[in-house]
Structures are given as structure tokens and as C-alpha cells.
Amino acid sequence: MVTPASDSPALPDEALPDDAVPTAADAELLREMTPVAEELFERHLKRCKHWYPHEHVPWSEGRDFAVGERIEEFQLPEAVRSSLFVNLLTEDNLPYYTLALTSLTGMDDVWGEWIRRWTAEEGRHSIAIRDWLTVTRQLDLRELEDARMAQVQTGFFPRAIPTVADLFVYLSLQELATRIAHRNTGMLLGDAAGSEVMTRVATDENHHFLFYRDLVAAALERFPSVMVPAIERQVRSFEMPGAGMPAFKEHAKRIADAGIYDLPTHHSQILVPVVLREWKVTAVENLSGAAESAREQLLTLMNRIGRVAERMRQRRSELELNLPRIGSRLRNA
Numbered sequence: 001m002v003t004p005a006s007d008s009p010a011l012p013d014e015a016l017p018d019d020a021v022p023t024a025a026d027a028e029l030l031r032e033m034t035p036v037a038e039e040l041f042e043r044h045l046k047r048c049k050h051w052y053p054h055e056h057v058p059w060s061e062g063r064d065f066a067v068g069e070r071i072e073e074f075q076l077p078e079a080v081r082s083s084l085f086v087n088l089l090t091e092d093n094l095p096y097y098t099l100a101l102t103s104l105t106g107m108d109d110v111w112g113e114w115i116r117r118w119t120a121e122e123g124r125h126s127i128a129i130r131d132w133l134t135v136t137r138q139l140d141l142r143e144l145e146d147a148r149m150a151q152v153q154t155g156f157f158p159r160a161i162p163t164v165a166d167l168f169v170y171l172s173l174q175e176l177a178t179r180i181a182h183r184n185t186g187m188l189l190g191d192a193a194g195s196e197v198m199t200r201v202a203t204d205e206n207h208h209f210l211f212y213r214d215l216v217a218a219a220l221e222r223f224p225s226v227m228v229p230a231i232e233r234q235v236r237s238f239e240m241p242g243a244g245m246p247a248f249k250e251h252a253k254r255i256a257d258a259g260i261y262d263l264p265t266h267h268s269q270i271l272v273p274v275v276l277r278e279w280k281v282t283a284v285e286n287l288s289g290a291a292e293s294a295r296e297q298l299l300t301l302m303n304r305i306g307r308v309a310e311r312m313r314q315r316r317s318e319l320e321l322n323l324p325r326i327g328s329r330l331r332n333a
């Protein structure tokens with residue numbers, strides 16, 4: 001996954017509280033939202049299909065590796081390999097996401113049940129993607145393993161998630177962003193088994209997104225003056241996990257340049273549909289003075305991101321007249 005920030009203007013990040021210590025307000029929000037979370041968890045269990053990663057890997061294409069063997073010739077374009085590399089390392093960082101969630105919600109009641117189930121589902125993503133990569137030799141697996149060791153030892157922990165409200169908003173945006181990145185990567189693999197693996201992973205991410213999206217929608221009705229400032233903070237600071245990955249900036253730039261995941265995608269496929277259409281922030285009522293000004297800042301920020309995204313889109317479509325990008329395949333799909 002890639003942060004859209006690689007292409008975005010520098011957004012101010014002052015006044016972002018950084019310490020995730022649960023407060024009485026967090027406890028109240030969790031308590032009030034427990035019945036909603038229970039319903040959404042039930043819905044998730046009914047909708048989410050169990051699947052087996054090993055059934056989607058073309059094992060017969062594989063062969064043994066010699067100790068020390070490097071893979072240096074690849075069929076896939078560099079940008080697609082960057083996307084696989086970053087997406088997989090993001091999935092490998094799962095222990096720290098679980099930690100980030102439980103540090104705010106605890107492990108009691110439906111919150112613990114959901115997080116344990118979510119962790120189990122997320123765990124199969126790295127299994128499936130790594131197995132497919134190992135068999136098809138699309139990355140240098142020694143480099144990948146060194147990167148996994150570096151990434152996990154860094155212990156990247158998402159910053160700027162100070163409250164339970166922020167956590168729910170961040171996870172809504174992050175799960176959707178991950179779904180889009182996995183799906184777009186899968187479409188560029190040119191391999192039916194690889195596309196199937198990425199589609200199944202993306203479908204899981206979509207179910208996670210729906211859980212958090214609807215949790216935030218319900219919380220907006222009950223705690224509008226808590227949720228709107230949280231949305232503003234998370235849109236302002238949104239960043240996909242990448243810190244700690246070797247050469248993350250270079251990979252992120254390649255992924256954005258190829259149109260797999262970039263600022264225009266972030267704006268048109270995440271911010272506008274979720275924040276404006278699903279959460280309907282412009283129509284939220286009974287806001288405190290502070291929450292009202294957070295909403296104004298949020299709308300100003302989204303307009304600004306939209307303008308930058310539109311300029312990027314125009315610049316790229318001019319470039320594509322001469323040099324078609326891989327990403328044009330995504331838009332024509």
C-alpha cells in the first residue's frame with residue numbers, strides 16, 4: 001500500500017495529538033456503540049466467506065530454491081512489483097495493528113471478539129500473497145525476507161490515532177484504501193491465479209471496510225461533535241503504513257506514477273464516496289462550535305485535495321498522449 005502523501009501537498013499536521021491513552025470519553029463511546037458493533041459483527045460473520053489460501057496458489061509452477069539463490073529476472077513491470085512488495089509488507093505488520101486496536105478498545109466484549117476475528121482474517125492475506133509470489137518468483141525472495149525482518153523489527157505503529165473515534169475513522173479509510181490497492185495490483189498481474197488471490201484478499205478488506213464505515217455512520221448520529229473532528233483529523237493526517245519499509249518512498253512513487261494508488265484515487269474513490277456520500281458530513285446536525293469549525297476545515301481541506309488531484313489527473317492525461325502508463329489499463333477495465 002502506498003501513502004497518497006507521496007504526491008500530495010504538505011498538509012499541516014500540527015495540533016495532532018499523538019498519545020493513544022484511552023479516556024473516559026473513549027469508554028463512553030465504546031459502551032454506547034457496543035450494540036451496534038454486535039450487530040455489525042453478526043452481519044460480518046454471515047457475509048464474510050471463509051477461504052483457503054493454499055487452494056489458490058499454482059503449486060505445480062514452483063520449483064526448489066538453492067540456498068543463496070537470487071531472482072533477478074522478472075516478467076512484471078517494476079511498479080507492479082513495488083506494489084506487491086509494499087502490500088505484502090503492510091500485511092506482515094499485522095501484530096502492530098492488532099496492538100494499536102487493542103490499546104484503545106481493550107479485548108473485552110464484542111470489541112475483543114471482532115479484533116481476534118479480524119486478526120485471523122488479516123493473517124491469511126500475507127500467507128496467500130507470499131505463497132503466490134514464492135511459486136511464481138515475481139520478487140527476489142531474499143530481498144523480500146530481509147525487508148520483512150526490517151519492517152517487523154521497526155514495529156511501525158500508526159501515529160496520530162489519539163481516540164477511539166479517530167481509530168474507527170482511520171480504519172474505515174485504511175481498509176478501503178487497502179482494498180483498492182490489492183484489487184488494482186491484482187488486475188495488473190497478468191496471471192489468473194495471482195488475480196484470484198488478490199481479489200479474495202481485496203474482498204476481505206471490503207468486509208472490514210463495511211464494518212468500520214457503518215460503525216462510524218452510527219457513531220455520527222450519537223456523537224456528532226466527537227466524530228466530525230475525528231474525521232477532520234484523520235483526513236488531514238491520513239497515511240498508509242510504510243514507515244520502516246526499505247526504500248518505501250521510491251516504491252510509493254512508482255506505485256503512484258503507475259496509477260495503482262495515488263492522490264486522485266484517494267480523493268475520488270475514498271474521500272468523496274465515504275466522507276461526503278456515506279457519512280454525509282455536510283448534513284450532520286447538532287454540532288458544537290468546535291465541531292462546526294472542524295467540519296469547515298474538513299471541507300476546505302477536501303476541496304484543496306480535490307484541486308491538487310484534478311491538476312495531477314490533467315497532467316497525467318497529457319503525458320499519456322505520448323507515454324501510456326500501466327494504470328490506464330485500470331481505468332479502461
Ligand SMILES: [Fe+2]
Binds near residue numbers: 091122205
Ligand atoms: Fe489485509
Ligand SMILES: [Fe+2]
Binds near residue numbers: 178
Ligand atoms: Fe483488512
